[in-house]
Amino acid sequence: MTTLVETETLDLAARFPGSAAADTRPGYSDWIVNKDKLVEVATTLRDEFGYDLLSHVTGVDYFPDKMEVVYEAFKTTGGPGVLFKVQVPRVDPIEVPSVTPIWPGAEFQEREIWDLYGIKFTNHPDLRRILMWEGFEGHPLRKDWHEPFYEEDFKPLKSRWPDGKYVSSEDKNPYKDNLQFPQNFDPEKVKIDGEAPLYDTLQKYTTVDGGIKTDHIIVNMGPQHPSTHGVFRAAVVLDGETIVSLKPVMGYLHRNHEKIGERNTFLQNMPYTDRLDYFNSMSNNWGYSLAVEKLMNIKVAERAEYLRVIMAELSRIQNHLILIGMLLNDLGAYFTPALYAFEERELILDIFEATSGTRMMCNYHRFGGVSRDLPEGVLEKIRGLVEDRLPRKADEFDRLLTENEIFISRMKGVKVMDAEDAVKYSITGPVLRAAGVPYDVRRAQPYGIYDRFDFDVALRHNGDLYDNYLIRLDEIRQSIRILQQAVKQMPEGPINSQKPQYQVRVPAGEAYGRIEAPKGELGYYVISTGKPNPWRYHVRAPSFINITALEKMCVGKKIADFVVILGVLDIVLGELDR
Amino acid sequence: MTDNKELNSPGYEIPEDLQHAVSITTIDRLYNWGRRWSVWPMMFGLACCAIEMIAAQAARYDLARFGMEVMRPSPRQSDLMIVAGTVTKKMIPAIVRLYNQMPEPKYVVAMGACASGGGPFKEGYNVVAGVDKFVPVDVYIPGCPPTPQALTAGLMKLQEKIDKESIRKVRWYQKGADSVELPIPVLGPDLMDPRRYNEIKMLAAKPAEPATESKA
Numbered sequence: 001m002t003t004l005v006e007t008e009t010l011d012l013a014a015r016f017p018g019s020a021a022a023d024t025r026p027g028y029s030d031w032i033v034n035k036d037k038l039v040e041v042a043t044t045l046r047d048e049f050g051y052d053l054l055s056h057v058t059g060v061d062y063f064p065d066k067m068e069v070v071y072e073a074f075k076t077t078g079g080p081g082v083l084f085k086v087q088v089p090r091v092d093p094i095e096v097p098s099v100t101p102i103w104p105g106a107e108f109q110e111r112e113i114w115d116l117y118g119i120k121f122t123n124h125p126d127l128r129r130i131l132m133w134e135g136f137e138g139h140p141l142r143k144d145w146h147e148p149f150y151e152e153d154f155k156p157l158k159s160r161w162p163d164g165k166y167v168s169s170e171d172k173n174p175y176k177d178n179l180q181f182p183q184n185f186d187p188e189k190v191k192i193d194g195e196a197p198l199y200d201t202l203q204k205y206t207t208v209d210g211g212i213k214t215d216h217i218i219v220n221m222g223p224q225h226p227s228t229h230g231v232f233r234a235a236v237v238l239d240g241e242t243i244v245s246l247k248p249v250m251g252y253l254h255r256n257h258e259k260i261g262e263r264n265t266f267l268q269n270m271p272y273t274d275r276l277d278y279f280n281s282m283s284n285n286w287g288y289s290l291a292v293e294k295l296m297n298i299k300v301a302e303r304a305e306y307l308r309v310i311m312a313e314l315s316r317i318q319n320h321l322i323l324i325g326m327l328l329n330d331l332g333a334y335f336t337p338a339l340y341a342f343e344e345r346e347l348i349l350d351i352f353e354a355t356s357g358t359r360m361m362c363n364y365h366r367f368g369g370v371s372r373d374l375p376e377g378v379l380e381k382i383r384g385l386v387e388d389r390l391p392r393k394a395d396e397f398d399r400l401l402t403e404n405e406i407f408i409s410r411m412k413g414v415k416v417m418d419a420e421d422a423v424k425y426s427i428t429g430p431v432l433r434a435a436g437v438p439y440d441v442r443r444a445q446p447y448g449i450y451d452r453f454d455f456d457v458a459l460r461h462n463g464d465l466y467d468n469y470l471i472r473l474d475e476i477r478q479s480i481r482i483l484q485q486a487v488k489q490m491p492e493g494p495i496n497s498q499k500p501q502y503q504v505r506v507p508a509g510e511a512y513g514r515i516e517a518p519k520g521e522l523g524y525y526v527i528s529t530g531k532p533n534p535w536r537y538h539v540r541a542p543s544f545i546n547i548t549a550l551e552k553m554c555v556g557k558k559i560a561d562f563v564v565i566l567g568v569l570d571i572v573l574g575e576l577d578r
Numbered sequence: 579m580t581d582n583k584e585l586n587s588p589g590y591e592i593p594e595d596l597q598h599a600v601s602i603t604t605i606d607r608l609y610n611w612g613r614r615w616s617v618w619p620m621m622f623g624l625a626c627c628a629i630e631m632i633a634a635q636a637a638r639y640d641l642a643r644f645g646m647e648v649m650r651p652s653p654r655q656s657d658l659m660i661v662a663g664t665v666t667k668k669m670i671p672a673i674v675r676l677y678n679q680m681p682e683p684k685y686v687v688a689m690g691a692c693a694s695g696g697g698p699f700k701e702g703y704n705v706v707a708g709v710d711k712f713v714p715v716d717v718y719i720p721g722c723p724p725t726p727q728a729l730t731a732g733l734m735k736l737q738e739k740i741d742k743e744s745i746r747k748v749r750w751y752q753k754g755a756d757s758v759e760l761p762i763p764v765l766g767p768d769l770m771d772p773r774r775y776n777e778i779k780m781l782a783a784k785p786a787e788p789a790t791e792s793k794a
């Protein structure tokens with residue numbers, strides 16, 4: 001597949017005179033749309049201009065005067081996206097029309113904005129809190145909302161730098177803990193049933209059969225359940241073993257990435273990105289460095305570009321291997337296949353550890369390059385892996401699993417999503433490609449040096465569980481191809497185009513950096529005001545957005561299929577809840 | 579496996595030809611020896627640290643060497659809760675409930691910076707700064723994440739702790755309830771610990787201090 005170049009220029013201002021205008025703030029681009037025309041503009045973008053894939057929706061709090069909702073949509077045929085924003089005065093109630101009817105993939109993202117910014121989306125099918133619990137006080141991402149351990153708006157905190165007169169956060173808080181309550185609050189008087197709104201949205205049923213009333217059965221899977229891969233929860237309504245209705249419940253690992261990220265300096269955020277999708281810190285770093293490098297308008301050192309590709313592709317291989325191993329675990333093969341996967345993963349982690357100093361949280365990228373070069377002997381190790389061991393192991397997995405009869409009968413024909421719905425629901429990554437849409441950011445809008453490599457976008461057509469498994473093997477093989485070329489071509493030279501520095505200068509503006517992470521499109525939307533800290537730091541997490549369609553994928557199937565569907569969706573909670 | 583030396587209590591001379599057949603020991607030692615080599619952890623991961631916990635189970639590090647490879651998905655069948663990851667306010671009621679559901683003897687290991695004290699996310703509004711605010715912790719393992727070796731070392735510390743217990747004193751053979759039950763925290767406007775209701779009420783009645791006020 002080749003990259004399609006934008007042929008027609010998109011002029012929203014001409015198409016919607018008076019309701020859309022170019023965003024002229026320095027460093028910003030694209031369009032500001034009138035709130036009342038939003039739905040119309042969005043429909044036009046999707047139907048007339050072909051921006052069928054809504055990538056991300058997020059809020060920005062321009063304290064003290066306005067709130068903004070930012071949308072970005074792409075074409076599945078490739079090319080740059082269109083960014084449009086709606087601005088609303090910062091007076092409650094803040095209301096914006098929902099775009100969920102146009103792009104159903106916006107559903108959870110709009111819920112998140114409601115939760116964290118308190119922007120109401122009119123016409124939204126199910127506007128509840130999503131990361132925090134129902135009854136929580138305040139909307140935490142607002143700039144004037146302060147967390148209990150709040151000290152200062154921006155780091156480095158004066159208490160620690162430069163004098164280091166540090167007082168522990170507990171000692172400053174009256175509750176001596178990470179807590180705050182409204183004035184005159186009495187815990188014994190509150191009656192909050194945070195679960196009621198959830199159960200209200202579940203579709204219930206009662207049948208009367210020969211005078212016997214049959215009621216629904218609700219099963220809660222998670223947040224502690226061996227098949228949910230972390231603290232994910234799904235409330236499921238069952239008819240026998242068939243799923244009638246399902247609502248994902250999340251936030252059990254909401255670690256407030258974005259709030260912390262907006263207090264941090266630009267560079268301080270790098271190790272935090274490691275902890276999003278903790279299987280792939282090497283690729284998480286990349287999206288963030290792309291965004292900040294765009295803002296800083298700097299080039300990346302040539303050798304570093306190769307190192308980034310090598311690390312990211314190795315990371316993808318171990319991610320997919322673990323996915324396959326764990327999938328079999330979910331299917332009842334117990335831990336054995338996972339042991340095979342972990343064996344290879346250890347070898348890849350050895351490379352990460354030798355290079356970055358740590359196995360999982362590599363914190364490897366720097367703006368303009370990477371933090372360390374390969375130590376002696378490591379390149380040979382990588383070569384050994386990609387030329388010999390990994391191709392063999394990919395074949396071994398293939399041989400052990402692909403033809404297995406039980407495996408096939410569990411997997412084949414159980415549809416996850418078809419192409420059309422997958423695009424509607426903003427699904428990206430292998431799940432989208434298994435449904436037959438050849439959309440891969442490495443090709444659709446190449447970043448780094450991916451345009452130099454010869455590889456195919458892995459593609460399958462049925463969109464069933466089996467294809468979702470096969471596509472992982474395909475991608476492992478394509479990654480190996482990329483790695484073989486990268487290892488051969490990598491030049492000598494410096495690993496960073498900039499001088500190492502603690503505090504980078506980032507000019508004002510906005511930027512969106514996106515990569516094809518192993519789980520889908522991982523993007524970072526960063527706004528700088530020219531200060532040492534980002535004003536807005538938003539993560540477009542593929543796990544979070546891919547899960548939007550979970551109910552659609554599961555309804556009508558058996559409860560046992562839910563476990564496998566969740567397995568191929570490849571969610572990781574650090575990224576899902578952030 | 580241990581050899582008899584670990585079990586034999588000194589003071590009794592066992593003839594050499596009987597040493598493989600006879601052991602003289604105390605009930606305490608036998609009991610602790612049995613338990614230290616069969617600690618069953620709960621299959622329970624919260625965040626990044628859980629991945630290293632799985633890695634410790636896998637081929638290279640192989641926790642089975644310590645009799646700890648049997649991960650139980652149900653708290654009813656486990657002896658050890660490895661809190662591997664960031665504890666959030668939304669999750670802590672479930673964690674306390676799981677702890678209550680574990681039968682005695684039960685142990686808790688806080689794996690990693692987050693579980694021990696909040697770690698890199700301590701300042702987060704949804705983060706509990708250390709699981710020990712709610713459940714008693716036996717061993718803390720530093721690291722972000724601790725390597726599988728560090729986890730193994732932490733679990734060996736736990737074994738040492740088990741070695742020191744005496745059947746006469748352990749809490750699960752005392753009179754009273756069979757197992758420790760902790761009050762389950764409640765999610766209100768913020769996380770509410772039932773043990774602290776009075777304190778919360780008293781402090782919330784005070785006029786807010788400038789440093790901690792201002793909630794929009």
Ligand code: SF4
Binds near residue numbers: 626662
């Ligand atoms: S201690 Fe570090 S690795 Fe462990 S859960 Fe916390 S952030 Fe993740």
